[in-house]
Amino acid sequence: MSIQGRTIVIVGGSSGIGLHVARQAQAAGAGRLILAGRDAQRLRQAHDELAAAGGAQVDTARVDAHDEASLQAFFDALPAFDHLVSMVGDAMGGGFLSADYATIRHVIESKFFANVRIARHAAGKINPGGSLVFTSGTGGRAQDACASYVGNAGINALVEALGVELAPKARANSVCPTWTVTPFWREVPAAQVEATRQHFNQAIPLGRTATMDEVASAYVFLMANDFVNGQHLGVDGGVMLKG
Ligand SMILES: NC(=O)c1ccc[n+]([C@@H]2O[C@H](COP(=O)([O-])OP(=O)(O)OC[C@H]3O[C@@H](n4cnc5c(N)ncnc54)[C@H](OP(=O)(O)O)[C@@H]3O)[C@@H](O)[C@H]2O)c1
Secondary structure: OOOOOOEEEEEOOOOHHHHHHHHHHHHOOOOEEEEEEOOHHHHHHHHHHHHHHOOOEEEEEEOOOOOHHHHHHHHHHOOOEEEEEEOOOOOOOEOOOOOOHHHHHHHHHHHHHHHHHHHHHHHOOEEEEEEEEEEOOOOOOOOOEHHHHHHHHHHHHHHHHHHHHOOOOOEEEEEEEOOOOOHHHOOOOHHHHHHHHHHHHHHOOOOOOOOHHHHHHHHHHHHHOOOOOOOEEEEOOOHHHOO
């Protein structure tokens, strides 16, 4: 039950929770980290930070998970790996009647179909004993974030299916964070981010939002524990427990 010496691909390892997963995986003795994302500068910064810390071999690759041709080229060039983490999934606000139809489609495409495509490519490259860990989410309601809600339910169904389809060779799970301060909100005004944080401080029984390290450690656990399969692990302070 260890990721010691393992090759770990993190699609979305250049920022936020994914970068924290990379840091924790390196500290836990991962042998090789392959960080992927769209933005070259973010990838370079993440690479340089992890390479300076020393330990794992660190490589980067550019990929747009919303583009099948880009995904195909990315997976064609990947070596066999032990674990893959996907941080892919856009979010939205608004209900089924109020939100823009194109946005609803895009977010379901981003959260669900992009990760189905990642799973299909990854299935051919994963080593026996490996795992896939996707990023779902919790804390939202269908009437406030309709496509995010559908997408998260889709990811949770995806890992239940993959938990059978990939077995016994490999496992699949998802981590479900609730609203967390990360660079995901980089384009939202700081005052609005703070107002949302205050809202979630009230909604979460523990009275605060998570740190990125608290969320990231769930991915490392799901990679390392060889008998957790097909699960969606909430790291949300119990946000859905209150009315
Ligand atoms: N933060 C929250 O409140 C929260 C709550 C629940 C769920 N989530 C989920 O957590 C994930 C975001 O993680 P984060 O909060 O740590 O945000 P983040 O700091 O923005 O990190 C997202 C990472 O994913 C990469 N990425 C995004 N879209 C991509 C694409 N199409 N192709 C390839 N790489 C892509 C980004 O790199 P590039 O942009 O350079 O491609 C970046 O490395 C999403 O799946 C989101 O739905 C977040």
